[in-house]
Amino acid sequence: MKEKKKSKSQILRLTLILFLVSALTSGVLGYTNSLTADRIKEQKQQATAKAYNEVLPFEGDYVEVTEFDKASFPTVDTISKAGEEGYVVEMTFSGAQGNITAVVGVDSSHKATGVSVISHSETPSLGARITEEGFRAKFVGAEEGTALKNAGGTIEAITSATISSQAIVDSVNTAIAAVVALG
């Protein structure tokens, strides 16, 4: 009986210590977060803003279009209108290794003006080369129905990274289709 009582107080003590350590850690984390939160947000906004400007340079504000057919275009996150220049479509879709977040610019005549990858987890030196200028430049002026060379199209896939290349081709087509659907 006595032993049981002792073990009970022991458990209480252990719980208390664990709780204290956790509370202390959470406090330190909260402090670090308060120091870094603004900067992280800023960094993310900057990266997105840079990508938007890269695919469709525009002086004014990109205005988000709230009404688009999400059910038909599940990979599209947002569509923003860049004045009369056209639209920038932000999308998240799966590549070879994980999700890719990219923006595609589409001009008023429904041609792509550029692609920029915001985040991805493709293999470095292989799929990761979708971020390279040389590959992305191939999509400038692309129309709906763009395809890789092995599927009878004009875009040359990155060596040993057909899946990542195909993912970008698909995203460009989706972006154009989504903008066309806007009317």
Place this chain on the structure above:
Amino acid sequence: MSIKKQFRDGLIDNNPVLVQRLGLCSTMAITTTLFNGIGMGISVLIILTCCNVVISAMRKIIPNDIRIAIFVVVIAGFVTIVDLLLQAFVPALSASLGVFIPLIVVNCIIIGRAEAFCQNEPVIPSFFDGIFQGIGYTVTLVLMCIVRELLGNGSFGGGLLDVSQGALRLTLDGSGSGIQVFSSEYAATILIMPFGGFLTLAVLLAAMQFALRKADEKKEKALRAAKVLVDEEVAA
């Protein structure tokens, strides 16, 4: 235990990856460019040193029954701090290592050192242990990166170095494409892929076993020679 011995331990005799075989997941997963390797190595070095110091300082008040839980909480705390700092100040590294930064929490090196070393040793040796084991880990990662990048892509220093207009530049934002030693057309791309991770680590481990065995044999030979000498003297 002297600092010199600890240094040798961390780098060679008790290298966390090559001898203790801890933290293999990250060793194989992220060693595709030098930028990733060095970034990961330094992150682990910092976290390991901090955790070692804190755990060693608390070693007298941590109850034995729940030590693992407390280790994990402390480690998770430091990992989150480093994760937040990287996101804020080196977003390129945070983006390219992705989920492997929070996964440092379950990197066996840190919990392994806490269990094997810090819970019995004072703060200062634990501090050096963290630094030297961290260096040992980083050096192994860098070796893996160099081999895989060179043979798999024909380049050196991907993400970290950039050659433009004949000038060599250090790119700390991970944008550099490295020095192309030979055309990537002739490279064995397979080494960049998962298979290459397994194979490169296997060869490194084998080389280490070979070296350690040779060193042992040498020691034994010297010992035997000395013994023979003593025997001869006795006989004489």
Place this chain on the structure above:
Amino acid sequence: MLASVISISIGAILINNFIFSKFLGCCPFLGCSTKVDTAVGMGIAVTFVMGLASAICYVVDGLLRNLGLEYMNTLAFILVIAVLVQLVEMFLKKSIPSLYNALGIYLPLITTNCAVLGVVLLNVQYKYNFIESVTYGITGGLGFMLAIVLFASVRERVQFAEYPESFEGFPIALVTAGLLALAFMGFSGMKLG
């Protein structure tokens, strides 16, 4: 819904296998694979923990998100996993002692199995909903089990093979795992839906 469940399952088991393509969970994979029986037990235990952890961590993540404490994710997840593993350990010790003994030190080490923490972090990253998260957890675990059982069967044979002395033990096991990874790369061209 069904389509996404099927595509997640095939992706997690074959195409992006946790071991062979993501390198998550290598420690128990290499340490606990000398016998097929142990490997099966380990696989079942990990699958169970991964499925359950995915479900609970989905709720925890939602809670933290509402409170604006997303940065505490990692800490909260690892605590949930540690408690879960403890429960599994207690359960096994009572009901299946033979398996408990066979798994030995690797049972508490499921806590530090990167596949478990990896799957819950990836659930958050991929923005999976509850059903998708649980599916990803369970099938990720099944993928781990497939990998470790295949690997253990090959390793039992490798014991009788001849190889350079320096490759004894871990290195030859890694080469074997690498060859399996090569075989699994064949699935990477598969595309669903």
